[in-house]
Amino acid sequence: MKATMKDVAKLAGVGVGSVSRVINNVPVKDSTRKKIESAIKELNYEPDIYARGLKMNKTSTIALILPTVWHPFFSEFAYHVESELEARDYKLYLCNSDGKSEKEYEYIQMVKQNKVDGIIGITYSEIDQYIFSSLPFVSIDRYFVEDVIYVTADNAEGGRMAAKELAKRGASHLAFIGGYQETPNETKNRRKYFEIEAQNLGIPCDTLNLLEPIEDLEKEVERFLTEHPTIDGIFTINDLAALDVIRIAEKLGKKVPEDIQVIGFDGLKMTRETNYLVTSIAQPLEEMAKAAVSLLLQVVEGKEVQRRTILPVSFQEGTTTKKVKDAAKIK
């Protein structure tokens, strides 16, 4: 049924070695190459990746572990990772961990079985124990105790930027709203440096920081905004949270951006294309994906690479903040 290398060799009247050479672009005499190539075409031959993988101990496959691909941040990241890998003839296993560390562990095991060349992981749960340094692993947004390589956007600068931009637009009472996980990760810097910058600017700042999974976000945010009625500038942990906050604020009779300005984080395609253009601190998703892939493949090849890669964020103006000139006028 399916043609094998032996079949090709027989049809071309050569040895399997030569066929292998042609497949792998090792120099061969031109006449034999011709014969082999036409035999390959005739038999519609495709090399068996599994046999090759077995032999070479290399799979040209990596796994991407993320909480859930339906979340736009992750799916956009996945998109860029796949594009980058495709360009390098790598394949991508997609793994939804659903945030459960058991499932993440399962995938790491699966990965070992499959001899995937490496893993890119966005994981906020406790899998430190499973990440051994011999495993080619690039982490996104998250650092582990062991020296795992990681790539992240400049969350600290993002936090500062949000505070500055809100201040520039006349906000006089800032707030941070977001959720967090217990494991340490880079996203916490968004809040931390936002608060620090607010203090530097001399603007009061309150925080609503809930442990995930969040029970009743709506009620919490409502209470928070009611307790602090003068809040007029909010920075949220991400764009989706910004959408939630906006909805709740409007429900409470506040207008965005007139009464309350909101800045999210991520700068997703999704929220860019939606009718509600959320002002956001944009992560350089494509660059992050490229960096992650590039680092991982270097590690796979046994090269030494830098442990931390921090990429710059940018301010992406939408309709949930005032124009700077308006703010100036109002002020």
Add this chain to the structure above:
Amino acid sequence: MKATMKDVAKLAGVGVGSVSRVINNVPVKDSTRKKIESAIKELNYEPDIYARGLKMNKTSTIALILPTVWHPFFSEFAYHVESELEARDYKLYLCNSDGKSEKEYEYIQMVKQNKVDGIIGITYSEIDQYIFSSLPFVSIDRYFVEDVIYVTADNAEGGRMAAKELAKRGASHLAFIGGYQETPNETKNRRKYFEIEAQNLGIPCDTLNLLEPIEDLEKEVERFLTEHPTIDGIFTINDLAALDVIRIAEKLGKKVPEDIQVIGFDGLKMTRETNYLVTSIAQPLEEMAKAAVSLLLQVVEGKEVQRRTILPVSFQEGTTTKKVKDAAKIK
């Protein structure tokens, strides 16, 4: 370095055959099973999937080809497919085709090389020629000339439903707005049966149907709505288009849902969680994913399956249409 079956056999003092049997749950004497299991644990042994795949000619892997995973419809679908496969110990290759048939073809080839067990594809380009019937392939939303298995939501009923629901809410001038590709696919029925139902109901209906990729959607929609100022009920090809249309309508000074009611299609998590809750004809995404996986795996096992699977859609009320009682009052 990495433990192999032989190592386990040696440590356990048995033959490799027995180890293989334990791995594959073939009956063995209880005492030897014990020995083998502890040896496996001690060596932290994991079977090599590639060697197994080579031997068994089976990979427990399928590929999912979709236009781009960053689109929420596709990523949500991908999520469900992965969940379903995970439950059956299958792995998922993710492929973004970007709508280019060359890339889709590449993936089909890749798939042949990898001996992926099968493919689930959402593909709107001309790859009919590459889909040969011996390839286990399940198509979503798209039927091919050859008898390829496909799964789809009931787009025809969705179109009818949209017209009925708009009528029920007092709309007196309907419109369909959407984009289309030249290849035949199920989504076209949304428009077709919407128009038919509008006619049945005796309500005028205009259509703006643009060939994708759309040059300047905004301008086109603006012109369309300006030319037909009495339109008060719009059905769009999907939720994202609905968001666009809403934004443009509001820019033109129309209020949603007061002046214009809008119904989208898909019923995505994303648009459900966003502050703008788009009324939508929801596709049963999870069921579609389950059906696709189930059908594909049956085909892989050589079973005969039904060619067409059509799953019911449902009306998902949001904030872009009026409440029925209000509409009644107004009327």
Add this chain to the structure above:
DNA sequence: CTGTTAGCGCTTTCAC
């Protein structure tokens, strides 16, 4: 340059 050959790690007869 090229044919032959020895495995890669696993499953699966086949005797014992």
Add this chain to the structure above:
DNA sequence: GTGAAAGCGCTAACAG
């Protein structure tokens, strides 16, 4: 039941 042995399709080392 269980060990030994024959490959699955491929690559790479070795002779020619």
